[in-house]
Amino acid sequence: MSDLKRLPLHDLHVGLGGKMVPFAGYEMPVQYGLGVMKEHLHTRAAAGLFDVSHMGQVILRPKAGYEATALDFERLMPVDVLGVAPGRQRYGLFTNDAGGILDDLMFANRGDHLFVVVNAACKEADLAHMQAHLSGTTEVIAVTDRCLLALQGPAAEAALARLVPAVAAMRFMDVAQLASPFGELWISRSGYTGEDGYEISVPDAGAEALAQALLDMPEVEAIGLGARDSLRLEAGLCLYGHDIDTTTSPVEAALTWAIQKARRSGGAREGGFPGAARILRELAEGPERLRVGLRPEGRAPMREGVALHAPDGTPLGQITSGGFGPSVEAPVAMGYVPRAFAGIGTALAGDLRGKRLPVAVAAMPFQPTTYKR
Amino acid sequence: MKYTKEHEWLRVEGDLVVVGITAHAAEALGDVVFVELPEPETQVGAGDEVCVIESVKAASDILAPVDGEIVAVNEALSDNPGLVNEDPLGAAWFFKMKLDDLSVLDDFMDEDEYNELIG
Numbered sequence: 001m002s003d004l005k006r007l008p009l010h011d012l013h014v015g016l017g018g019k020m021v022p023f024a025g026y027e028m029p030v031q032y033g034l035g036v037m038k039e040h041l042h043t044r045a046a047a048g049l050f051d052v053s054h055m056g057q058v059i060l061r062p063k064a065g066y067e068a069t070a071l072d073f074e075r076l077m078p079v080d081v082l083g084v085a086p087g088r089q090r091y092g093l094f095t096n097d098a099g100g101i102l103d104d105l106m107f108a109n110r111g112d113h114l115f116v117v118v119n120a121a122c123k124e125a126d127l128a129h130m131q132a133h134l135s136g137t138t139e140v141i142a143v144t145d146r147c148l149l150a151l152q153g154p155a156a157e158a159a160l161a162r163l164v165p166a167v168a169a170m171r172f173m174d175v176a177q178l179a180s181p182f183g184e185l186w187i188s189r190s191g192y193t194g195e196d197g198y199e200i201s202v203p204d205a206g207a208e209a210l211a212q213a214l215l216d217m218p219e220v221e222a223i224g225l226g227a228r229d230s231l232r233l234e235a236g237l238c239l240y241g242h243d244i245d246t247t248t249s250p251v252e253a254a255l256t257w258a259i260q261k262a263r264r265s266g267g268a269r270e271g272g273f274p275g276a277a278r279i280l281r282e283l284a285e286g287p288e289r290l291r292v293g294l295r296p297e298g299r300a301p302m303r304e305g306v307a308l309h310a311p312d313g314t315p316l317g318q319i320t321s322g323g324f325g326p327s328v329e330a331p332v333a334m335g336y337v338p339r340a341f342a343g344i345g346t347a348l349a350g351d352l353r354g355k356r357l358p359v360a361v362a363a364m365p366f367q368p369t370t371y372k373r
Numbered sequence: 374m375k376y377t378k379e380h381e382w383l384r385v386e387g388d389l390v391v392v393g394i395t396a397h398a399a400e401a402l403g404d405v406v407f408v409e410l411p412e413p414e415t416q417v418g419a420g421d422e423v424c425v426i427e428s429v430k431a432a433s434d435i436l437a438p439v440d441g442e443i444v445a446v447n448e449a450l451s452d453n454p455g456l457v458n459e460d461p462l463g464a465a466w467f468f469k470m471k472l473d474d475l476s477v478l479d480d481f482m483d484e485d486e487y488n489e490l491i492g
Contacts, residue, residue, distance in 0.1 A: 036429040037404035226403075226430060299407045299454075301427050324406040324429050331407075353409075353425060 007053050008147050008204045009211060016215075016222050024120035026054040029224040036226035040326040043193060043231055044367070047153035048223035049214050056123030057143035057201055060114040060134065068137040071269075073107070073114060076133055078250060078273045080260035084109045089173045089188050091258050093250050094129060099275030099282075100246035101253065102129065104238065106199075108175040108188060115175070115186065117148065117199070119240045146186075147207035152197030152231070154370065155219035160187075160198055163213055167198060172371040182206030182213075193228070194235025194369040233332060234325045236293060236364030242304060243291060243320040243334055249275065251282035252336065254291045259283065289317060290342040293364035294333040296322075300352055301331040302359060307351040308335055316341055316348065325366055332366045333359070375478050376487035377438050382462065383478060389445075389469045390478065392438060394426070397491045399461040402428040405454045410446040411468060417443060424467050426457065439477050441470040 004027045007013065013020065018029030029051065031039060042048055062069040067082065074081040079092045086109050094102035103122040108115045118126045123142075130140045151160055161168040164180050170189040178185050183203035191197040202210050214220045229239070238244045244253045251259075262268045265280050273279075296302045306319040322333030333350075341348060346361040375383040380398035384391045399405070407427035417423055417437040424435035437443075446468045450456055456465040472478075482490065 030430075031403070035403050037406075040429075230429060300409065300425075301407060301432075303432070324427070326404075326429065 007051055009051050009053065009207055012208055012211060013051065013222070018222070018224060021225075023225060024054055026120065028054060029222070031224040031226045032222045034221060036224070036230065037326045039221065039223045039227035040230050042221045043153045043223055043227060044195060044327050045153070046219040046221070047151055047155040047159050047197070048193070048227065049211060049220050050150040050152065050223050050228055051147065051211070052150050052199070053147040053207075054120035055148055056118040056120065056126060057146055057148060058116040058118065058127065058130065059141040059143060060116060060130070061139040061141055062113060062137060063139060064137050066112055069114060069134065070109075072134045072137045074263075074269065075272055076129065076274065078259045078263050078276070078279055080262040080269075081107070081114075082269070083260065083262055086111045087175055089175050089190060093255065093258060094126065095250065095273055095275040095279065096246055097274050098246070099249040099278030101240070101244045101248055101250060102126070102246060104240050104244060106188070106190065110175065110177065121241060143201070145204050146201045147204055149200045149202060149207070149211060149214075150191050150193075150197065151200065151214060151220070152191045152193040152195045153219075154196060156195070156197040157372070159214060159217050159219050160200070162217070163210070170198075172196070172373045180206075180210075182210040185210075189372065192235070192237055193231035194237070194365055194367055195231070196370050196372045230323055230326060233321055233323060233334070234327055234365065234367040235369060236334070236366060238291070239321055248291070248336070249279055249282055249287065251279055252287040252289055252291060256283060286339055289336045289338050291320070291334055291336055292342050293362040293366060294319065294322070294335055294348070294350075294359050295362040295366075296331040296333065296350065297358040297360065299331065300357065302333050302350045302352060302357075306333070306335075308337055308359070309349045309351070309356060310341060311347055311349065319350065327367045334364065337361070374484060375481035376484065376490075377481055378490065379436055379438075380491075381435065381438055383438055383481060385475060385478065386469070388475070389471055390439070390441070390475070391466045391469050392435070393466040394435065394457065394461055395487070396461045399457050399465075402426060402430070402433060402457070404429045405457040408450040408454045408457065408467070410448070410451065411443050413443055413446055415443050417441065417470075427454075435467055437470070438481070439470065439472055441472040443468050444471050445469040
């Protein structure tokens, strides 16, 4: 694994029994001693600590006022950036001229600047993209001296508040910069598991002590990428490069909730983002295909790549993520089908090892979310 | 007990061979959530994919270790796939085969040789 980068907390993961695998150019813990199933269930029952330091952290520092930067950033996404209040975070998507998705991300208004978290596999391209389009108004600064930890689950608040009491008062999608014995923490009340919880950006120098302080608490276990994937799948959340990519539009991906009124037809700042023609048309007329939740009827998981068919055999599309949902206690999946087949309950078939097995369109999330709004 | 390079164990029971996967294999697979068993009374050839094991991570095949007839399958695994993790060498046997000649088993590894393989 010599070409792979190591996380600042690499030795901690190895010491915890983490099984390290290549992911997005990094050696990452896919699971620890508990295994994927127990790690998943522990996160939903108590609290799980994830090291997501491979993700890209970026500061957008205005050269000519916050509004100019926010408007420039907005020109890269079908998202209302200007309307995000100070101390609040929002989900965003970079689109291309064809209306496809270059990456999905989280961004926060931190008063006089923006803080952005992007996917690891896309971070170099995202940085170049932002440099190319924002440099007139904005200094684009890659943050390379901080780890990013996620603490997720119903006990996350109690656990983190022991170290940083102010986090208890945060609501879902709030952000705060808080002093701590581990250095200044950049905390958001969000995550990617469907559970209440936090993402914590911590200076490299304080990261191990923070992680260890959390892991020393009885509620907290270290959780690997395997459970992170099954947790986000049950929560109906997209994994970039699988469920969304440059060929899928945000409307096809059922991410229309991420496109606020201000950027839609008739909105205050209608259009003006890459791919607007297609995305606004799909909003008005409906897309040709849609990302849907899927529940295989049997116990056999249907994974990424499984072909989907109508009952009469017409090919419809394929599964983009799928597996066994430990909390749902059944296989769950998501994939793309033509809009006419996207209704909840529609009976479809999936090709599994030469057999065509029943699978039904189902509502997402598969597991109710527990965000503290 | 004999072992294959594919991490199966083979145990002679009268004139039958019982086939399962090793503790090492079960550990590597992770939590098993689904097992697809072969049809009993089918003739199989060595190397045929006869079972599918799905863990939370991935799908894997179990290959028939030798030529022969599958005479029984462990239906308990259909209802409780987690048995593969709980008791891989005992309750979680997958199938029983009838061979023409049990001496073909001599070619497989014994326990010491297998332990060396997984070292």
